Amino acid sequence: MIKVAVTGACGRMGSGIIRRVLEEDDMQLVAAIEAPGTPLKGRDIGEFTATGEVGVKVSDASDLAETLRETEPDVLVDFTVAPAAVETIKTATEAGVNLVVGTTGFSDEQMQTIRESIERTGVRAVISPNMAVGVNVFFKVLSDLAPVLSDYDVEIIEAHHRHKKDAPSGTAVRALEVIAEATSRKPDEVAVHGRSGLTGERTRDEIGVHAVRGGDIVGDHIVLFAGDGERLEIVHRAHSRDAFIGGVIRAVRFIEHAEPGKIMDMGDVLGIK
Numbered sequence: 001m002i003k004v005a006v007t008g009a010c011g012r013m014g015s016g017i018i019r020r021v022l023e024e025d026d027m028q029l030v031a032a033i034e035a036p037g038t039p040l041k042g043r044d045i046g047e048f049t050a051t052g053e054v055g056v057k058v059s060d061a062s063d064l065a066e067t068l069r070e071t072e073p074d075v076l077v078d079f080t081v082a083p084a085a086v087e088t089i090k091t092a093t094e095a096g097v098n099l100v101v102g103t104t105g106f107s108d109e110q111m112q113t114i115r116e117s118i119e120r121t122g123v124r125a126v127i128s129p130n131m132a133v134g135v136n137v138f139f140k141v142l143s144d145l146a147p148v149l150s151d152y153d154v155e156i157i158e159a160h161h162r163h164k165k166d167a168p169s170g171t172a173v174r175a176l177e178v179i180a181e182a183t184s185r186k187p188d189e190v191a192v193h194g195r196s197g198l199t200g201e202r203t204r205d206e207i208g209v210h211a212v213r214g215g216d217i218v219g220d221h222i223v224l225f226a227g228d229g230e231r232l233e234i235v236h237r238a239h240s241r242d243a244f245i246g247g248v249i250r251a252v253r254f255i256e257h258a259e260p261g262k263i264m265d266m267g268d269v270l271g272i273k
C-alpha cells in the first residue's frame with residue numbers, strides 16, 4: 001500500500017487527486033494538508049472531496065513536520081502555489097518523504113533551492129509542470145519538430161481559467177525551454193512575453209509567449225510554427241483535470257523506481273525521453 005499525503009488538499013487539483021487516491025486499491029490517503037491558518041483544520045477531508053467521511057482530517061501546513069512524522073507517508077503530492085511549495089518541499093525532504101510536485105511558477109532561485117534539498121537528502125522526486133500524458137508527448141513532438149522548422153517563427157499561446165495565479169503557464173515555459181534547447185537558443189534570451197507598443201519587426205530568433213486567462217478553461221497550449229506561405233500548429237487541449245490527475249497517479253506509482261536525489265519528470269514516468 002502506498003501511503004499518500006496531499007498538500008493543497010481542498011484546491012481544484014488537490015481535491016481531485018484525493019478523490020482518485022481514495023479509489024485506488026494500492027493507495028491509502030494518510031494526510032490532507034491545507035494552507036497555514038486554514039479554518040478547515042480538523043474537518044474530515046471527505047467534506048471537500050464529496051466522498052463522504054474518509055477518516056482523514058484536514059491539517060494545517062504550519063504543523064507539516066509533525067503531520068509527516070505521525071502519518072509516515074511514502075509520497076507527498078503538492079499542488080499549491082510556488083512559495084508555499086518550496087517550504088513544503090524543504091520540510092518533506094528533511095523528513096525523508098518522496099515527492100510528486102505539479103505546482104508551477106517557480107523562479108530559477110526557487111528551483112535551485114528545491115534541487116539542493118532533493119540532492120542533499122536523497123529523496124525521490126517527480127516534478128512536472130503538466131502531468132497529462134498528451135502534453136508530455138507534445139513536448140517530445142516539439143523537440144523533434146523544432147530543429148526541422150528552425151527557420152520558422154515560433155509563438156507559444158496558452159489559455160487557462162480566470163483563477164490561475166501564475167503566467168505564463170509552467171507548460172508554456174517548458175515548451176519554450178524544449179524548443180530553445182532543440183534549436184541551440186537560450187530561453188531567457190529569446191523569450192518575448194506579449195507584445196505592446198512600437199515593438200519593431202519580429203526577429204528571427206525570438207519566441208513569443210502569450211497568456212490568455214478566462215472562464216473555466218482547463219488548459220490549452222498552442223505552438224505555432226509560422227513560415228512563408230504556411231503555418232503549422234501543434235495543439236494540446238485539456239478537457240478536464242482528469243488528464244492531470246491520471247498522470248499524478250502514475251507518478252505516485254513510479255516514485256519507488258525514481259533515482260534518489262534527482263529531479264525526474266513525467267517524461268521519465270512515461271518512458272518517452
Ligand SMILES: NC(=O)c1ccc[n+]([C@@H]2O[C@H](COP(=O)([O-])OP(=O)(O)OC[C@H]3O[C@@H](n4cnc5c(N)ncnc54)[C@H](O)[C@@H]3O)[C@@H](O)[C@H]2O)c1
Pocket residue numbers: 007008009010011012013014033034035036061079080081082084085088101102103104105128129130131132166170244
Ligand atoms: N502539473 C500539472 O499537471 C498541473 C495541473 C493543474 C495545476 N497545476 C498547478 O498546480 C497548482 C495548484 O493549482 P490549483 O488549480 O489546484 O490551485 P488552487 O488554488 O485551486 O489550489 C491550491 C490549494 O493550495 C492551498 N495551499 C496554499 N498554500 C498551502 C500550503 N502551504 N500548504 C498546503 N496547502 C496550501 C490553497 O489553500 C488551495 O486550496 C498551480 O501552481 C497550478 O499551476 C499543475
Ligand SMILES: O=C(O)C1=N[C@H](C(=O)O)CCC1
Pocket residue numbers: 104129130160164165168169170171172218219
Ligand atoms: O490550472 C492550472 O493552473 C494549470 N497549470 C499548469 C501549468 O501552469 O502549466 C498545467 C495546466 C493547468
